Amino acid sequence: MLTAVxxxxxxxxxxxxxxxxxxxxxxxxxxxxxxxxxxxxxxxLAFWGSWCGPCREALVTLEAIARETGTPVLGVNLxxxxxxxxxxxxxxxxxxxxxxxxxxxxxxxxxxxxxPLTLLLDREGVVQASWSGAPVDRAELIRRLETLRxx
Amino acid sequence: MKPDMNESTRSxxxxxxxxxxxxxxxxxxxxxxxxxxxSQRVDQDVQALKKQLIELNRDLFxxxxxxxxxxxxxxxxxxxxxxxxxxxxxxVTLKVDDKEVANYLYTEREVQALHRGGVQKLYLGxxxxxEHELVALFTGKGPHDRDYRRGTxxxxxxxxxxxxxxxxxxxxxxxxxxxxxxxxxE
Numbered sequence: 001m002l003t004a005v006x007x008x009x010x011x012x013x014x015x016x017x018x019x020x021x022x023x024x025x026x027x028x029x030x031x032x033x034x035x036x037x038x039x040x041x042x043x044x045l046a047f048w049g050s051w052c053g054p055c056r057e058a059l060v061t062l063e064a065i066a067r068e069t070g071t072p073v074l075g076v077n078l079x080x081x082x083x084x085x086x087x088x089x090x091x092x093x094x095x096x097x098x099x100x101x102x103x104x105x106x107x108x109x110x111x112x113x114x115x116p117l118t119l120l121l122d123r124e125g126v127v128q129a130s131w132s133g134a135p136v137d138r139a140e141l142i143r144r145l146e147t148l149r150x151x
Numbered sequence: 152m153k154p155d156m157n158e159s160t161r162s163x164x165x166x167x168x169x170x171x172x173x174x175x176x177x178x179x180x181x182x183x184x185x186x187x188x189x190s191q192r193v194d195q196d197v198q199a200l201k202k203q204l205i206e207l208n209r210d211l212f213x214x215x216x217x218x219x220x221x222x223x224x225x226x227x228x229x230x231x232x233x234x235x236x237x238x239x240x241x242x243v244t245l246k247v248d249d250k251e252v253a254n255y256l257y258t259e260r261e262v263q264a265l266h267r268g269g270v271q272k273l274y275l276g277x278x279x280x281x282e283h284e285l286v287a288l289f290t291g292k293g294p295h296d297r298d299y300r301r302g303t304x305x306x307x308x309x310x311x312x313x314x315x316x317x318x319x320x321x322x323x324x325x326x327x328x329x330x331x332x333x334x335x336x337e
Contacts, residue, residue, distance in 0.1 A: 024256040032241065032256045 014110045014119065016127050020045065021109040025076070025099035028086040033097055035074065039125055042148040044073040044141070047107060047117040050088045051079075058116040058135040059092060065138065066096045071145055076101050078112070122148050216275075224277035225313040228253070228285070232265040233321040238299060238329035240265070240320065241291040245274055248283055252276060273318070278309045287318050289331055305333040 014020065024034040035043070046062055048055035059075065066073040075098035077085035082100045089098050101107055110117070114133035120141060122128050129144050131137060220227075228245060240262050245253040253274045257265075265271065285305045293299030305316065315336035323330040 024258060026256065032258045034256075034258045034261075037258060037260055 014127055014130065016130060018127050020119065020121050020125050020127055021106075022125075023106045023109065025101055025106060026082070027097045027099050028077070028082060028089050029097070031097070033074065033099060036125065038072050038074070040123055041072055042123060042128075042145055043121045043125075044071055044145075045076065045119040045121060046073060046136075047076045047078060047110065047112050047115060049078050049115050050084050052115045054133075054135050055116040056088070056092060058118060058131075059088075059094060061136055061138050062118070063092070063094050063096065065141060065145075069142065069145055072096070074099060076106055078104055078107050078115070080104070120144055120148075122151070220275055220277055220313075222313040223311050224279065224309075226274075226276055226278045226283075226309065226316070227272060227313070228274040228287075228316045228318065230265070230271045230273045230318045231269075231320070232262075233319055235266060235320050235322065235329070237294050237322050237327060238289075238320055239292040240289065243273065243290075243318070244288040246286040246288075247274075247276070247278065249286075270317075278314070280309050280311065283307055283309055285316060285333075287331070287333070289320065293329060294327060299329070301329070301331055303331040303333055305335070307335055 020035065022034065022036045024032055027033055035045070044062060044065070046058060048059060062073050062075075065071060073096040075089075075094065075096060077088075077098055077100050079085050079100070080102045082102070085098060085100050088094075099106075110119075116131075116133075116135060118131040118136040118141075119127050120129040128148065129141070131141075226247070230243060232240065240257050242254070242256045244251060245255075255271075255273060261271075283306070285307065286302060287304075288300065288302045290298075290300045303318070307314065307316070317332075317334045317336065319332040319334065321330045321332060322328075
């Protein structure tokens with residue numbers, strides 16, 4: 001059972017410096033997307049559930065970062081219902097793709113224990129930072145994104 | 152007076168610079184001559200090393216495949232698309248002897264690659280010699296953008312050699328419908 005918990009700061013779900021496992025899922029707009037197709041750019045991966053309050057906060061922050069920096073952000077919804085995920089996407093006006101992990105197979109591969117979980121992947125798909133059980137630290141994420149872009 | 156002095160100083164400086172340049176030019180030229188072949192040789196070595204690495208990687212890949220999937224038990228399933236105007240591929244589920252062995256979701260880019268003639272290795276596994284059943288379930292959009300789901304079955308005999316199966320999505324022009332063909336290769 002996944003839990004949304006009070007902020008605990010940065011704790012790793014999938015260990016940092018590990019290559020993020022590849023996956024393909026259907027997005028709320030019906031497209032199939034594969035993580036490895038984003039290689040070459042730093043990517044933000046955000047696991048969320050519609051029942052998790054801090055997740056919405058995290059999604060709003062990530063939407064602002066995606067618009068501001070042009071960074072690809074991929075949301076992964078763990079509700080098991082594409083309709084419910086799509087309703088949340090519409091309600092907070094998310095423009096980045098949100099994928100539906102109905103079987104929670106991707107969540108298992110990433111050892112997701114707490115939501116929200118935000119991972120920052122570098123150009124090679126290696127986990128460089130993670131924020132688990134708390135909304136992402138906007139300033140730190142932007143700073144780390146800039147560092148990754150300059151590399 | 153001053154302008155004349157400046158003029159003379161400038162010409163002296165120019166002369167000195169020319170002299171220094173003339174003296175150093177042969178030194179630079181000799182250095183460049185010695186550096187050029189050296190860097191060229193290093194570049195050639197790096198290229199040769201890269202080539203060896205690629206060959207080694209290929210040999211290791213072959214060895215791994217031979218060890219993990221010996222010909223006596225090897226079964227590989229490939230997917231290809233021929234034209235495919237009547238079917239937009241979304242996913243393929245593959246079952247061997249009623250056990251799901253592959254479930255692949257295709258992105259737009261992957262579908263485009265298949266349309267350009269790409270062949271995908273969908274499954275590689277081991278099966279004992281004897282009779283087996285392979286079921287492939289294709290989902291996607293059919294004619295008139297309708298949801299389309301079609302299964303195709305192949306019963307085959309696994310012999311001592313490696314077995315290759317090709318799943319091919321093509322167009323049946325006469326009925327304006329997609330066609331799912333299964334072919335076996337020994």
